[in-house]
Amino acid sequence: MKKIIRKNQIIITALAIMIAVAGYLNFSSRDVTLDEDTVAEGATGNGDDAESGLITKGFSDAVVNISENDVDVVIKKAELTDTEKAQIEDIVARKTGYSIDKIIITTVEK
Numbered sequence: 001m002k003k004i005i006r007k008n009q010i011i012i013t014a015l016a017i018m019i020a021v022a023g024y025l026n027f028s029s030r031d032v033t034l035d036e037d038t039v040a041e042g043a044t045g046n047g048d049d050a051e052s053g054l055i056t057k058g059f060s061d062a063v064v065n066i067s068e069n070d071v072d073v074v075i076k077k078a079e080l081t082d083t084e085k086a087q088i089e090d091i092v093a094r095k096t097g098y099s100i101d102k103i104i105i106t107t108v109e110k
Helices: 002-028 047-056 082-096
Strands: 063-066 071-076 103-108
Touching (some): 063 082, 071 082, 082 103
Parallel strands (some): 071 103
Antiparallel strands (some): 063 071
16 A cells, blocks of 8 residues: 555656656747837737737737837727727737837727
């Protein structure tokens, strides 16, 4: 009985170590470098993060382009309400670190 408990403890410990190592490797292998076009003072995110945030809020065909001075957001919709504009600005500002006055929203008809 003691031998079985000891064996289970070793297996559980080994699995926990493997999970910890896999998490570390996944985190450390992320590409954290940004090219010169996306580097801006105060910018903390990237366009992919902002696009993902917009998609979760129902803007499925959103494209976000971050430049040195501003963020361009293209939404595939004929018109946006003030509420939708505010939602987009909030999401993009949080995800990129840019202020709302640096966010340019453009709509494109379907």
